[in-house]
Amino acid sequence: xxxxxxxxxxxxxxxxxxxxxxxxxxxxxxxxxxxxxxxxxxxxxxxxxxxxxxxxxxxxxxxxxxxxxxxxxxxxxxxxxxxxxxxxxxxxxxxxxxxxxxxxxxxxxxxxxxxxxxxxxxxxxxxxxxxxxxxxxxxxxxxxxxxxxxxxxxxxxxxxxxxxxxxxxxxxxxxxxxxxxxxxxxxxxxxxxxxxxxxxxxxxxxxxxxxxxxxxxxxxxxxxxxxxxxxxxxxxxxxxxxxxxxxxxxxxxxxxxxxxxxxxxxxx
Amino acid sequence: xxxxxxxxxxxxxxxxxxxxxxxxxxxxxxxxxxxxxxxxxxxxxxxxxxxxxxxxxxxxxxxxxxxxxxxxxxxxxxxxxxxxxxxxxxxxxxxxxxxxxxxxxxxxxxxxxxxxxxxxxxxxxxxxxxxxxxxxxxxxxxxxxxxxxxxxxxxxxxxxxxxxxxxxxxxxxxxxxxxxxxxxxxxxxxxxxxxxxxxxxxxxxxxxxxxxxxxxxxxxxxxxxxxxxxxxxxxxxxxxxxxxxxxxxxxxxxxxxxxxxxxxxxxxxxxxxxxxxxxxxxxxxxxxxxxxxxxxxxxxxxxxxxxxxxxxxxxx
Numbered sequence: 399x400x401x402x403x404x405x406x407x408x409x410x411x412x413x414x415x416x417x418x419x420x421x422x423x424x425x426x427x428x429x430x431x432x433x434x435x436x437x438x439x440x441x442x443x444x445x446x447x448x449x450x451x452x453x454x455x456x457x458x459x460x461x462x463x464x465x466x467x468x469x470x471x472x473x474x475x476x477x478x479x480x481x482x483x484x485x486x487x488x489x490x491x492x493x494x495x496x497x498x499x500x501x502x503x504x505x506x507x508x509x510x511x512x513x514x515x516x517x518x519x520x521x522x523x524x525x526x527x528x529x530x531x532x533x534x535x536x537x538x539x540x541x542x543x544x545x546x547x548x549x550x551x552x553x554x555x556x557x558x559x560x561x562x563x564x565x566x567x568x569x570x571x572x573x574x575x576x577x578x579x580x581x582x583x584x585x586x587x588x589x590x591x592x593x594x595x596x597x598x599x600x601x602x603x604x605x606x607x608x609x610x611x612x613x614x615x616x617x618x619x620x621x622x623x624x625x626x627x628x629x630x631x632x633x634x635x636x637x638x639x640x641x642x643x644x645x646x647x648x649x650x651x652x653x654x655x656x657x658x659x660x661x662x663x664x665x666x
Numbered sequence: 667x668x669x670x671x672x673x674x675x676x677x678x679x680x681x682x683x684x685x686x687x688x689x690x691x692x693x694x695x696x697x698x699x700x701x702x703x704x705x706x707x708x709x710x711x712x713x714x715x716x717x718x719x720x721x722x723x724x725x726x727x728x729x730x731x732x733x734x735x736x737x738x739x740x741x742x743x744x745x746x747x748x749x750x751x752x753x754x755x756x757x758x759x760x761x762x763x764x765x766x767x768x769x770x771x772x773x774x775x776x777x778x779x780x781x782x783x784x785x786x787x788x789x790x791x792x793x794x795x796x797x798x799x800x801x802x803x804x805x806x807x808x809x810x811x812x813x814x815x816x817x818x819x820x821x822x823x824x825x826x827x828x829x830x831x832x833x834x835x836x837x838x839x840x841x842x843x844x845x846x847x848x849x850x851x852x853x854x855x856x857x858x859x860x861x862x863x864x865x866x867x868x869x870x871x872x873x874x875x876x877x878x879x880x881x882x883x884x885x886x887x888x889x890x891x892x893x894x895x896x897x898x899x900x901x902x903x904x905x906x907x908x909x910x911x912x913x914x915x916x917x918x919x920x921x922x923x924x925x926x927x928x929x930x931x932x933x934x935x936x937x938x939x940x941x942x943x944x945x946x947x948x949x950x951x952x953x954x955x956x957x958x959x960x961x962x963x964x965x966x967x968x969x970x971x972x973x974x975x976x977x978x979x980x981x982x
C-alpha cells in the first residue's frame with residue numbers, strides 16, 4: 399500500500415510537470431466565455447445551460463485525460479525503459495500497476511475538483527444579478543448541491559475508463575490501447591440497448607453477441623445523471639452507491655487483469 | 667566455500683521471432699555460473715552474445731524459458747532480495763521531468779528510507795559520483811555521460827551487497843571511466859559483489875577477479891583470469907638501444923620481427939624457443955644497452971577471441 403502510494407505521488411507529479419492540468423485553463427475559458435455569450439442570448443435559461451455545459455465539459459475533459467494519460471502511464475515507462483531500474487527496487491509489478499492507477503485517480507480528482515469550483519464560481523456570478531423572484535421560478539437553485547452527485551458519478555465514470563485504459567496498455571501499444579479504450583467507452587454508452595437487442599433484430603447469433611457484450615462491457619450510461627440533475631429530477635443516494643459499487647467491481651476486475659498480464663510480461 | 671552471491675543453473679531464454687508463425691530464438695542457452703561473494707565478476711561477450719538478456723533474467727525483467735537464477739540464495743524474482751542489490755541497466759533512461767535529486771528520492775522512498783536517511787544517502791551518493799550542481803537540473807538536460815553517472819548513483823543508493831552493472835563505462839569520457847574503475851575497486855575493497863557486463867576487455871582485465879565469456883548465448887569459458895589464460899610463453903619482447911648497424915642486421919635473421927620504436931631504440935620479437943639470453947648477450951657485447959626483456963603471454967583479448975571462435979556457428 400505504502401509502495402503504491404509512492405508511485406501514485408510520482409505519477410501525480412509527472413502529470414503536473416507534463417502540463418496535464420493545462421486543460422483547466424481551456425475549461426475556465428470555455429465556461430466563462432459561454433456564460434457571457436449565453437447570458438446575452440437567453441432569458442432565464444442561462445443557468446441551466448451553463449450547468450449542462452459545465453458538467454459535459456467536466457466529463458469530456460475527464461475522459462480525455464483518463465484515456466490519453468491512462469494509456470501512456472505504463473507504456474511510456476516500458477518504452478523508455480525507465481521500468482528497468484524501477485523494477486530492480488523493492489516493488490512488485492502489481493504494486494506498480496496499483497500505484498499508477500492511484501496516481502491517475504489523484505490527478506483526475508484534483509483536476510475535477512478545480513473544474514467543480516470553477517463551475518460553481520461561474521454559476522455564483524450568473525445568479526448574483528438575477529432577482530430572487532426569478533430565481534424561485536428556476537427548476538433548481540444556481541448553486542444546487544445536487545450538481546455534486548452528477549460530478550461524483552462523472553468521477554466514477556472516468557475511474558472506470560482509466561482502469562480500461564490501464565488494462566489495455568498493460569500489454570498493448572498506446573495507439574491500440576487508445577482505440578480499444580475509446581471503443582469500449584463508446585459501446586458501453588449503449589450498453590442498455592444491447593440488453594434489448596432481441597427486440598430489434600431476429601438473428602440469434604447477433605442477439606447472443608449483444609448479450610455477451612452487455613454482460614462483459616461496463617454500462618457507462620448508468621453514470622450519466624447530468625440531465626436529471628440539471629432538470630431537478632432527484633437522483634437517489636442509493637442509485638449513486640449502487641453505481642459506485644458496480645464501478646468498483648469492474649475496476650477491481652480490470653486492475654487484477656492488468657496486474658496478471660503485466661506480471662508475466664517480458665521487457666525485451 | 668561460502669554460498670554464491672549469484673547462481674544461475676541451466677538458465678535458458680527463448681524469444682519468439684516472426685509475426686505469423688513465431689519461431690523461438692535462443693538468446694541464452696543453459697547458462698550455469700556461480701559468483702562468489704566479494705568477487706568482481708566480468709561477464710564478457712561480443713554484441714548480441716546474451717549479456718543483457720542474462721542481466722534481465724537476473725532482474726526478472728524477462729522470465730526464463732527454463733533453468734533458475736538465484737541472488738543471495740533467493741530466487742531472482744524475490745522482491746525482498748531487491749533491497750540488497752543495485753542494478754544499472756545498459757544506456758539507462760530515467761524520468762525527464764525529475765531532477766537527479768528527485769529521482770534518487772523517489773527510489774529511496776521505495777527502499778523505505780526515512781527522510782533523514784534519504785537526505786544523507788542521496789547527498790553522499792551524488793557526491794561520490796561527482797554530480798555537483800547539476801543535481802538540481804531536470805534529467806532531460808543531462809548528457810549521456812551524466813545520465814550514466816546518475817544510473818550508477820541509483821544502483822548504489824541502498825548500499826547494496828550485490829551490484830549489477832550492464833556496460834557501466836558506456837557513454838563515459840576517459841575521466842569518467844577512470845572514476846568508475848576506481849569506484850568499482852573501492853566497492854570490491856568494501857566486500858561488495860560486482861557483476862558487470864562489458865565488451866571492453868581492458869576494463870575487465872583491470873578490474874575482474876573472475877570472468878565468464880559468452881558467445882551466441884552460450885558460456886564459452888569461466889574462471890579466474892589466470893586460469894583462462896594459457897600461461898605458456900608465446901614469445902619474448904626484447905627492447906634495446908644504441909645498437910650498432912651490423913649487430914642489428916645480424917639480429918634480424920634470428921628474430922621474428924624488429925620494430926623501431928624510437929630514435930635508436932628497437933623492439934625485437936623473439937620466438938619462444940629463440941634463446942633471448944643468447945641474443946641479448948651478443949647485442950650487449952656489440953655495445954647495445956638493455957631497456958627491457960619480457961615474456962609475451964596470452965592476453966584476455968587472446969582468450970576472448972579464442973573462446974568466442976571456439977563456439978563457432980554451431981550455437982543457436
